[in-house]
Amino acid sequence: xxxxxxxxxxxxxxxxxxxxxxxxxxxxxxxxxxxxxxxxxxxxxxxxxxxxxxxxxxxxxxxxxxxxxxxxxxxxxxxxxxxxxxxxxxxxxxxxxxxxxxxxxxxxxxxxxxxxxxxxxxxxxxxxxxxxxxxxxxxxxxxxxxxxxxxxxxxxxxxxxxxxxxxxxxxxxxxxxxxxxxxxxxxxxxxxxxxxxxxxxxxxxxxxxxxxxxxxxxxxxxxxxxxxxxxxxxxxxxxxxxxxxxxxxxxxxxxxxxxxxxxxxxxxxxxxxxxxxxxxxxxxxxxxxxxxxxxxxxxxxxxxxxxxxxxxxxxxxxxxxxxxxxxxxxxxxxxxxxxxxxxxxxxxxxxxxxxxxxxxxxxxxxxxxxxxxxxxxxxxxxxxx
Amino acid sequence: xxxxxxxxxxxxxxxxxxxxxxxxxxxxxxxxxxxxxxxxxxxxxxxxxxxxxxxxxxxxxxxxxxxxxxxxxxxxxxxxxxxxxxxxxxxxxxxxx
Numbered sequence: 001x002x003x004x005x006x007x008x009x010x011x012x013x014x015x016x017x018x019x020x021x022x023x024x025x026x027x028x029x030x031x032x033x034x035x036x037x038x039x040x041x042x043x044x045x046x047x048x049x050x051x052x053x054x055x056x057x058x059x060x061x062x063x064x065x066x067x068x069x070x071x072x073x074x075x076x077x078x079x080x081x082x083x084x085x086x087x088x089x090x091x092x093x094x095x096x097x098x099x100x101x102x103x104x105x106x107x108x109x110x111x112x113x114x115x116x117x118x119x120x121x122x123x124x125x126x127x128x129x130x131x132x133x134x135x136x137x138x139x140x141x142x143x144x145x146x147x148x149x150x151x152x153x154x155x156x157x158x159x160x161x162x163x164x165x166x167x168x169x170x171x172x173x174x175x176x177x178x179x180x181x182x183x184x185x186x187x188x189x190x191x192x193x194x195x196x197x198x199x200x201x202x203x204x205x206x207x208x209x210x211x212x213x214x215x216x217x218x219x220x221x222x223x224x225x226x227x228x229x230x231x232x233x234x235x236x237x238x239x240x241x242x243x244x245x246x247x248x249x250x251x252x253x254x255x256x257x258x259x260x261x262x263x264x265x266x267x268x269x270x271x272x273x274x275x276x277x278x279x280x281x282x283x284x285x286x287x288x289x290x291x292x293x294x295x296x297x298x299x300x301x302x303x304x305x306x307x308x309x310x311x312x313x314x315x316x317x318x319x320x321x322x323x324x325x326x327x328x329x330x331x332x333x334x335x336x337x338x339x340x341x342x343x344x345x346x347x348x349x350x351x352x353x354x355x356x357x358x359x360x361x362x363x364x365x366x367x368x369x370x371x372x373x374x375x376x377x378x379x380x381x382x383x384x385x
Numbered sequence: 386x387x388x389x390x391x392x393x394x395x396x397x398x399x400x401x402x403x404x405x406x407x408x409x410x411x412x413x414x415x416x417x418x419x420x421x422x423x424x425x426x427x428x429x430x431x432x433x434x435x436x437x438x439x440x441x442x443x444x445x446x447x448x449x450x451x452x453x454x455x456x457x458x459x460x461x462x463x464x465x466x467x468x469x470x471x472x473x474x475x476x477x478x479x480x481x482x
Binding site: 013017021022057061068069 | 407410411414416417418420422423426436440445447448450
């Protein structure tokens with residue numbers, strides 16, 4: 001079903017009215033009838049409803065948070081064109097339309113707490129967010145969304161972000177941070193075509209365009225698999241908390257979950273890893289491990305095990321119970337604890353967990369192999385006992 | 386403090402606004418500010434910024450006597466004008482089917 005732009009805009013108006021509880025009965029009937037016929041509008045409506053919960057609305061209704069408009073307008077003469085802030089101009093009332101057609105988008109940062117703080121505080125946020133250099137935050141939901149930031153067009157679809165920007169753009173420069181929460185994974189294609197897969201609980205910093213003599217991104221924490229687009233004239237550099245990796249057209253995995261042990265596993269091409277005072281050139285099939293203060297060394301690695309996270313799997317190699325707890329949370333968002341009654345601390349588990357399979361399957365594996373039992377409590381927290 | 390907001394009929398409200406009744410402005414403001422804040426927040430992403438915009442929007446409508454020429458339903462006017470303003474100030478959102 002298609003609508004004219006004007007009808008669409010009116011529907012958006014009514015959807016917001018419904019969410020804020022000011023819609024009239026007659027309009028509500030009209031809106032409901034339209035939503036029944038238009039799936040994309042339904043999705044849009046759902047999105048608005050999700051982003052404004054009952055508690056949010058109740059909070060917004062609080063009187064004291066709002067200015068007393070009567071006292072403002074009575075304290076000064078009329079038609080003086082004064083503003084508390086002079087930056088707004090009179091809008092041309094009927095010019096242009098904001099909402100051209102239905103679809104789905106999500107923009108947040110309504111909360112007073114910055115999302116980054118929420119992430120680092122160990123909470124488990126649900127969605128991937130892009131924190132812009134100016135601290136504005138764009139929520140990248142599971143649904144397909146197109147978001148325009150000045151000249152930059154963001155496209156978010158199927159757990160992956162692409163964007164396009166003109167060569168010379170002035171706004172939204174600087175480094176933006178993509179934050180992937182626990183239990184999610186995400187992919188971003190950078191402006192040069194380099195593809196970056198991000199594992200759960202990962203933060204990556206990148207610009208919307210590489211303007212300098214080199215292409216530089218920063219893996220602040222977590223794990224990434226990077227397929228660098230070849231460009232000999234503009235070397236690609238990945239910064240991690242303790243090292244930098246310089247590459248020329250290559251595919252590699254870099255794990256910086258633990259800043260005290262950064263692992264770079266090379267699939268193809270050639271990379272040079274620089275750390276404080278040391279450097280090593282890595283060949284395909286080898287990985288460089290940097291563990292300050294011991295230093296830097298290379299060893300071979302198993303590609304299937306190291307890259308399994310891209311397929312939603314994690315391989316354990318002589319893992320302790322606390323290792324398992326950490327991975328279950330990071331990989332699947334499952335909070336797990338070890339009951340103090342459990343006496344055995346010498347457990348070394350080998351096996352694999354698949355986030356697309358029921359967790360019970362994995363837990364039964366652990367139980368059968370180690371003899372350690374488990375249960376879920378009323379809060380859904382997993383206990384080893 | 387939260388008070389029950391008395392519901393005002395749009396046509397009457399607009400008539401009173403046209404005559405320059407400050408209480409009508411206050412009534413419209415109280416009745417529709419949360420709705421318009423929801424709209425503005427969606428466009429601007431920052432709640433504090435959106436709230437300031439909504440407050441300033443009502444003040445400016447008053448200052449510039451904008452209600453006088455409104456020939457469309459009040460809510461349509463408020464929605465269109467406010468979204469227009471958000472567009473100038475904030476992130477633009479393109480929505481595709």
